Every structure is written in C-alpha cells, then in structure tokens.
Amino acid sequence: MNPRRLSQLVVPVGVIMIIVMMVVPLPTLLLDLLIALNITGALLILLVSMFVQRPLDFSILPALLLVATLFRLALNISATRLVLLDGFAGNVIEAFGHFVVGGSLVVGMVIFLILIIVQIVVVTKGSERVAEVGARFTLDAMPGKQMAIDADLNAGLIDEAEARRRRAEVAAEADFYGAMDGASKFVKGDAIAAIIITLVNLIGGFIIGMMQRGMSAGEAIQTYSLLSVGDGLVSQIPALLLSVATGLIVTRSATDGDMGSNVSQQLGQHKRALQIGGGAAVALCVIPGLPKLPFLLVGGAVLLIAQRLPNREATADEPTETVAGPAPDSTESLIGEMRVDPLELALSPDLVDLVDPTTGDLLDRVRALRRKMALELGMVMPPVRTHDDLDLPLSTYVIRISGVEVGRGQAPPGTVLAIGEGLQALPGRAGTEPVFGLTGKWVPTELQYQAELTGATVVDRASVIITHLAEVVRSNASRLLGREDVRALTEMTKRTHPVVVEELTPALLSLGQIQKVLQSLLDEGVPIRDLVRIFEALSLRAKVSTDADGLVEAARTALGPAIAAQRAIGGALPVITLDPQLEQSLLEALRPAETGAFLAIDGARAETIVSQIGRLAEAAEQAGTTPVVACSPQLRAPLSRLLHAGARRVPVLSYSEISGSVSHIETMGVVNGAYAGAA
Incomplete structure (x- = not known):
C-alpha cells in the first residue's frame, strides 16, 4: 500500500x-x-x-x-x-x-x-x-x-x-x-x-x-x-x-530555536548571574547543620559552567557593540524616516475595524479601486498606505498625498450615512457627503431600513471613504504620476509597439517631457490609456516643436473623439461658445511664456469672462447637463488655465477635438465678455 x-x-x-x-x-x-x-x-x-x-x-x-x-x-x-x-x-x-x-x-x-x-x-x-x-x-x-x-x-x-x-x-x-x-x-x-x-x-x-x-x-x-x-x-x-x-x-x-537551545542561549547570556548563584550555593556550606557536600557539588558545578561561558555582557567601562541595526541618528535610519508615501489613508483608532477582514472590507475595496482607476485614467494608482493615527479626532479619516492632507472626513463607527430629506425623526448626527457636499445624517446601522423607507440614499462608511479617495485620486492624478510610473508605462507600450516608443524617446522627447504632457492631460480629466495614439501624435509634433502646449494639443487632437464622447450625453454635446469678436480679441491677446501661453488682458475683463462662463455652466448643471467650453485650438490651453485660476472646473475643448466626434452639438449659451462690464 x-x-x-x-x-x-x-x-x-x-x-x-x-x-x-x-x-x-x-x-x-x-x-x-x-x-x-x-x-x-x-x-x-x-x-x-x-x-x-x-x-x-x-x-x-x-x-x-x-x-x-x-x-x-x-x-x-x-x-x-x-x-x-x-x-x-x-x-x-x-x-x-x-x-x-x-x-x-x-x-x-x-x-x-x-x-x-x-x-x-x-x-x-x-x-x-x-x-x-x-x-x-x-x-x-x-x-x-x-x-x-x-x-x-x-x-x-x-x-x-x-x-x-x-x-x-x-x-x-x-x-x-x-x-x-x-x-x-x-x-x-x-x-x-x-x-x-x-x-x-x-x-x-x-x-x-x-x-x-x-x-x-x-x-x-x-x-x-x-x-x-x-x-x-x-x-x-x-x-x-x-x-x-x-x-x-x-x-x-x-x-x-527549540526550547533547549533557547534556554542555554538565554541563560548563558548572564554569566554574572550564574557566578552569583553558584557562589551563594557554596556559601550555604558554612551554615551549621546543613550538609556541605550537596551544596558544594552544585555550587561548584554552576561556577564551573559560568567560568566557561564567554563574556557577553558589556560592563560600564567597555563599549557596547550592537549589530541590531543602524543607530537612530544614522543616515540610513533618517532616510527611512524621511520617506514620504505618495498616497496615504490615515484612520482614527476607532475606525480600525474597517480594515479588519472579519468586520470590514475597506482594504479589499482599496485594491479594487486601484484596478478601477487604472482602467479609468490609464495610470497605475500608487499603493495606499493605510494606518491608524492616534493624533486624529475620533471617527475621522484623512487622505494625504506626499504627506500633505488633501481630504478629511467623518465615518462614525456603528453608523451609515443617510442622504435625503425627512430624516429628522431618526437619531444620529448631521453629516456631509465629502465629494458632492450633500447634507445627510449618520444614523445607527440598525436603523438603515427605516432610513431607506424615508426615501433617503443610505451609504456605508467604507463606501463613503472609497468614494472620497477615488475623487481625490482623480483630482490629483497628475501629482501621483511619477517619473518611474512613466517609465513603466513606456516599457509596457514598448512591448507591444516597439517602433512607436523607439521613434519618440529618447530621440525626440525625454521621459520628463513625456511626463509633463501626460500630467497635463490628467490635470484636465483626459485619460491616458491610449498611449500608442498619444505617442504617435507626440512623435509628429516633436519633429516640429517641443513646445509644451503644442505637444499637449497634439495629443488631445489625436484623442479628440474619445474626449468629446466622454463629455457627450446620448450623442449630444452641450457646449458654451465664445462670441467671435471676443474670441478674436483673446487670440490677439495671447503671449508666449516658458510655462505656456497666457492671455494678456486686464483683471476686470478676465473676471467678467470667468463669471459669465460660470453662470452659464451653473444654469446648464441645474438643467441636468455638464457643458464644455468650445474655442479655437490656440486659445484652448490659456483659457483652461484662466478658468482654473478662477476656480471654475469647466472643461475646455477645441474645435478640432469636437469636429466629427459627436452627432449633435447643443448650445448652452454664448460668452460675450467684450461687451460686459466688470462683474
């Protein structure tokens, strides 16, 4: 057998x-x-x-x-x-x-x-x-x-x-x-x-x-x-x-080690203790009435063992040699402590149950989010270092990028976030959805069904944190895209399209220039999944000029159908346009700079343009649509930077990106800043 x-x-x-x-x-x-x-x-x-x-x-x-x-x-x-x-x-x-x-x-x-x-x-x-x-x-x-x-x-x-x-x-x-x-x-x-x-x-x-x-x-x-x-x-x-x-x-x-080895090793480390113990056993022989031979034999044996042991204990006059690791003030130790994690999620001590596999699935959701962000943005989201932070107030979590706080929220234990009206009758404390700013209430988990009966949307704590983390990653994707990430993406593309990569880098553009283009695309919410098309466009443009705005516009033009389709609703693209006279005057006000072209206009006029675009965008959003601003390719990047400086996150697309990409254009309004007074 x-x-x-x-x-x-x-x-x-x-x-x-x-x-x-x-x-x-x-x-x-x-x-x-x-x-x-x-x-x-x-x-x-x-x-x-x-x-x-x-x-x-x-x-x-x-x-x-x-x-x-x-x-x-x-x-x-x-x-x-x-x-x-x-x-x-x-x-x-x-x-x-x-x-x-x-x-x-x-x-x-x-x-x-x-x-x-x-x-x-x-x-x-x-x-x-x-x-x-x-x-x-x-x-x-x-x-x-x-x-x-x-x-x-x-x-x-x-x-x-x-x-x-x-x-x-x-x-x-x-x-x-x-x-x-x-x-x-x-x-x-x-x-x-x-x-x-x-x-x-x-x-x-x-x-x-x-x-x-x-x-x-x-x-x-x-x-x-x-x-x-x-x-x-x-x-x-x-x-x-x-x-x-x-x-x-x-x-x-x-x-x-095994028990015998550990006993001999650990007892052998204390030679002085064995010497004192053996000497005490021998000293008992002087007590009248006690048999001397047993204590003499045992004490002598212990002293003999102690004598044969090496000197492992450092005295006060002898320098202590340690091999446990670098000293706390050594260069190696300080460099380790100086390391900054690219993405960090800190939890207050009472939120640790979220990362316990038996009670929560936050870590599984974080891993799923990395895959989702890779498919959505085309970049590999850095590993999220999740840890507890004793300095945080209770029920609080903090999201940090490179050690800088970029998001903070609440997730009280034993509760769910109910978003809606008619929650006054339910116990709990007021809360706010961190991404969209919707008001709600953190109600006890056992009252989740009652909250749903009121018509409220109920979200668990892990979903609130993951939604917040995903929005932070989207908003700061350009900061999270490092040089090593660009190198990895380039190597990945080279395995399937070696000619495209070999033609582009290092002959025409360095990794740093490619990184800057990809960061600009991510900054404006453009996915970089189609690296082959992006690299082909950059190769053609780099032969003419390596101007940063020109490289970005070349990449955007190549991705135009995907960019427009991302903003379109049922084939229709809601658009805010510029008055022709205003657009012409802005083209004449363009001035080149090392960081990209800018609009040389006075502050009052710039504020008028930004406020008009903001009002039209808010009106469109209230109607259930998210509009984009359409302009000429030369004007797109400077106008986008102007809107971002005015805290208006309205996407700006060029005519070349829109043409032939959508079946219908729906005009949401015309900006006539040339004739408007200061806001």
Missing part, C-alpha cells in the same frame, strides 16, 4: 479501535502493549513540544490531546474490566502496583493523589489560564496584524503571495490558541475522571472480592486496591506528560 495512503488511514482506524476497546475485552498481553504505547506516545509528544521552534509548528497538538485522552480512558475501562473480572490486569499495572509503590497501599494512594494535585492544580490550571489569555490576546491583535500585512502589501514591501501566507499564519495562530484553550479542558477532565475511576475500582473491587470471591476484607483491599492504584498511576503518568507538553506549548514565546 502507498505510504501516503497508509498514513491517512492510521488516525481514523485508530480512533475506531479506541471505541472498540471500550466495549470488547482485551487480553492482558495486548493491554500491556497498549499501556506501553500510551506512555511512549505521551513522552514523544512532550519531547516534540520541546524541540519545535514555534507553537504553530505543532499545530496538531489540540487534536492529539483529544485522541490521547480518549485512548487513555479506553485503557482505563479495559483495565477496570480485567481488574474486576479476573483480579489481574497485566504485568505493567501489577508492576506499578507492587514494585513502583513498594506494595504499600498508603504509599500508592499518596503518590497517586500527589500526581493528581500536581496535574490539576499546578500544570493543567496554569496551562488552561495561559491558553485562555493567549487566545484572547491573539484575537485582539488580529486587526492590527492584518492591517500591518496590508500596509506592507500596499507599500510594495511584500507581494500578494507573501501577504496571503502571512494572513493564513495569523488566522492559523488564532485558531491554534483557541483550540488549545479548549484542548486544555480535555486534560483537566481526564485528571478528574482518573480520580473517579480509581474510586470506583476501589469500591467495586472491595465488593467483588468479598461477595463473589470469598476474600477477607484485608485480602480484598490488598489485592484490588493495589491494582486500582497501579491502574491510576499508569494512566496519570502519561496524562502528566501531556499536561506538561500543553504548558510548554502555550507558554512558548516567539523564538527562532
């Missing part, structure tokens, strides 16, 4: 045989063999618990404790049956009853009771408490560990496979300590059962010996009591070994 197949059958067959042992009588020879197997198995488990480097390396221990306890109880039942029926339960039990305890019933009872007290009161009780506290602390620490893993993943320090392995290890650790908390009850229950079984054997043997076998009271007590005590000792010795193994496992800390 295949060894693997055989190993899979050992435990199921063994458990079935244990159940059979409780019912079917066993011959004494087989019982002796099984008792020896029980003692050896318990000793083996104890030794393994000492040699494992981590508790999780022996994660099968809780199940082994259950099987071993069941096996030991089955042996008790089998031995009890043979003791009461035949007055003989094998050579092992007889040896423990006569030789180990010297044939004395009193000695056997005393030793048996001492073993029971040591197991229940000392070892099992302590192991049970340690396992309970360990399980509780492990579960409490899970959210923080999960958040640390996800933070390392988002920061790019580990890959997805390593993150899954660490999450599985955290979950396994919690399951292990929870199982050990329950398994320690098996050991405790086994010790109590041993007392009851031994008392039953004593009473039952006394009755059977006198009433069925015609023994005298002394003979019955002598025969059956020694066998009962021997049976109890045979079962309690392996039970004590398993109790000690349980205590060793649950009290192990996070170390890198």
Whole structure:
C-alpha cells in the first residue's frame, strides 16, 4: 500500500479501535502493549513540544490531546474490566502496583493523589489560564496584524503571495490558541475522571472480592486496591506528560530555536548571574547543620559552567557593540524616516475595524479601486498606505498625498450615512457627503431600513471613504504620476509597439517631457490609456516643436473623439461658445511664456469672462447637463488655465477635438465678455 495512503488511514482506524476497546475485552498481553504505547506516545509528544521552534509548528497538538485522552480512558475501562473480572490486569499495572509503590497501599494512594494535585492544580490550571489569555490576546491583535500585512502589501514591501501566507499564519495562530484553550479542558477532565475511576475500582473491587470471591476484607483491599492504584498511576503518568507538553506549548514565546537551545542561549547570556548563584550555593556550606557536600557539588558545578561561558555582557567601562541595526541618528535610519508615501489613508483608532477582514472590507475595496482607476485614467494608482493615527479626532479619516492632507472626513463607527430629506425623526448626527457636499445624517446601522423607507440614499462608511479617495485620486492624478510610473508605462507600450516608443524617446522627447504632457492631460480629466495614439501624435509634433502646449494639443487632437464622447450625453454635446469678436480679441491677446501661453488682458475683463462662463455652466448643471467650453485650438490651453485660476472646473475643448466626434452639438449659451462690464 502507498505510504501516503497508509498514513491517512492510521488516525481514523485508530480512533475506531479506541471505541472498540471500550466495549470488547482485551487480553492482558495486548493491554500491556497498549499501556506501553500510551506512555511512549505521551513522552514523544512532550519531547516534540520541546524541540519545535514555534507553537504553530505543532499545530496538531489540540487534536492529539483529544485522541490521547480518549485512548487513555479506553485503557482505563479495559483495565477496570480485567481488574474486576479476573483480579489481574497485566504485568505493567501489577508492576506499578507492587514494585513502583513498594506494595504499600498508603504509599500508592499518596503518590497517586500527589500526581493528581500536581496535574490539576499546578500544570493543567496554569496551562488552561495561559491558553485562555493567549487566545484572547491573539484575537485582539488580529486587526492590527492584518492591517500591518496590508500596509506592507500596499507599500510594495511584500507581494500578494507573501501577504496571503502571512494572513493564513495569523488566522492559523488564532485558531491554534483557541483550540488549545479548549484542548486544555480535555486534560483537566481526564485528571478528574482518573480520580473517579480509581474510586470506583476501589469500591467495586472491595465488593467483588468479598461477595463473589470469598476474600477477607484485608485480602480484598490488598489485592484490588493495589491494582486500582497501579491502574491510576499508569494512566496519570502519561496524562502528566501531556499536561506538561500543553504548558510548554502555550507558554512558548516567539523564538527562532527549540526550547533547549533557547534556554542555554538565554541563560548563558548572564554569566554574572550564574557566578552569583553558584557562589551563594557554596556559601550555604558554612551554615551549621546543613550538609556541605550537596551544596558544594552544585555550587561548584554552576561556577564551573559560568567560568566557561564567554563574556557577553558589556560592563560600564567597555563599549557596547550592537549589530541590531543602524543607530537612530544614522543616515540610513533618517532616510527611512524621511520617506514620504505618495498616497496615504490615515484612520482614527476607532475606525480600525474597517480594515479588519472579519468586520470590514475597506482594504479589499482599496485594491479594487486601484484596478478601477487604472482602467479609468490609464495610470497605475500608487499603493495606499493605510494606518491608524492616534493624533486624529475620533471617527475621522484623512487622505494625504506626499504627506500633505488633501481630504478629511467623518465615518462614525456603528453608523451609515443617510442622504435625503425627512430624516429628522431618526437619531444620529448631521453629516456631509465629502465629494458632492450633500447634507445627510449618520444614523445607527440598525436603523438603515427605516432610513431607506424615508426615501433617503443610505451609504456605508467604507463606501463613503472609497468614494472620497477615488475623487481625490482623480483630482490629483497628475501629482501621483511619477517619473518611474512613466517609465513603466513606456516599457509596457514598448512591448507591444516597439517602433512607436523607439521613434519618440529618447530621440525626440525625454521621459520628463513625456511626463509633463501626460500630467497635463490628467490635470484636465483626459485619460491616458491610449498611449500608442498619444505617442504617435507626440512623435509628429516633436519633429516640429517641443513646445509644451503644442505637444499637449497634439495629443488631445489625436484623442479628440474619445474626449468629446466622454463629455457627450446620448450623442449630444452641450457646449458654451465664445462670441467671435471676443474670441478674436483673446487670440490677439495671447503671449508666449516658458510655462505656456497666457492671455494678456486686464483683471476686470478676465473676471467678467470667468463669471459669465460660470453662470452659464451653473444654469446648464441645474438643467441636468455638464457643458464644455468650445474655442479655437490656440486659445484652448490659456483659457483652461484662466478658468482654473478662477476656480471654475469647466472643461475646455477645441474645435478640432469636437469636429466629427459627436452627432449633435447643443448650445448652452454664448460668452460675450467684450461687451460686459466688470462683474
């Protein structure tokens, strides 16, 4: 039979045989063999618990404790049956009853009771408490560990496979300590059962010996009591070994070696302590009445061991050598602390439940947002470093870009955001949707259904944060597009269209110039997914001029159909146009500059143009449409910068981008700034 197949059958067959042992009588020879197997198995488990480097390396221990306890109880039942029926339960039990305890019933009872007290009161009780506290602390620490893993993943320090392995290890650790908390009850229950079984054997043997076998009271007590005590000792010795193994496992800390190595290594680090201890043992020899030889031998041995240890402890006069890592003020350490994350989401301590996989899915949504932004904008959103911030007020989250706060909001625990009218009757506190500025109320989660009945839109806390984060990324996409990102995008395009990339860079444009063009496109809400078309347009334009505005306009013209289709509604594009005379005068006012062309007009006229466009845009938005401003290609970039300076985020498209891209143009108004007075 295949060894693997055989190993899979050992435990199921063994458990079935244990159940059979409780019912079917066993011959004494087989019982002796099984008792020896029980003692050896318990000793083996104890030794393994000492040699494992981590508790999780022996994660099968809780199940082994259950099987071993069941096996030991089955042996008790089998031995009890043979003791009461035949007055003989094998050579092992007889040896423990006569030789180990010297044939004395009193000695056997005393030793048996001492073993029971040591197991229940000392070892099992302590192991049970340690396992309970360990399980509780492990579960409490899970959210923080999960958040640390996800933070390392988002920061790019580990890959997805390593993150899954660490999450599985955290979950396994919690399951292990929870199982050990329950398994320690098996050991405790086994010790109590041993007392009851031994008392039953004593009473039952006394009755059977006198009433069925015609023994005298002394003979019955002598025969059956020694066998009962021997049976109890045979079962309690392996039970004590398993109790000690349980205590060793649950009290192990996070170390890198087995228990013996750790003990010798850590005790060996304190040479002075060993010298003092050995000297104190030798000094006890001078006390009158105490035997001198034992203390002299022990103290001398300790002093000899201390003498052979190397000097590992630094004295006050000796410089301390450390290899733990760079000093706090070293260049390496300071550079690490100076590192600024490109995108950061800080949560107040009471919002940590959002990143706990058992109670929230914020981190999963952040990962999904990265994919969404990549498909929407054409750039890879930087990993979001998510962490708690003790300096934040309760229920507050903050979004930072390169260490600078760009967004802040509220997400009170245990609530959902209801947006709508008629919420006065519901308890909660007022809130505002951070992206669109809609007023609402944070109501308790259990009242979500009542809020929906009022016609309100109900949004959970994670959705509020993710919506806010997505809007921040869209608004600041150009700031998040770094030189390394441009290089990665260029390399990706080169794999499928090598000629396009080789013609463009580095022969015509550097990566920095390409980055500036892509940032300008993102700044005006233009996706950069179609890099092949963008690079082709830049190659043609760069042969004529590398002017920044000209490169951007060339790229926009190539993307014109996609830009216009993005703003069109059902094939119709709502447009705000400029009066021809105004447009001509603005063209005449164009002046070149290093940062791009600008409009050389007075402030009053500029304010009039901006305010007129703003009023027309607001009127169109109230009608349910989002208009764009159409103008000549030369005027598009300067006019867009003018509107942005006036805090008007109205898209500006050139005639070349619109022509042939939409089926219908709907005029929303004409700006006649040449004839308007100052606003």
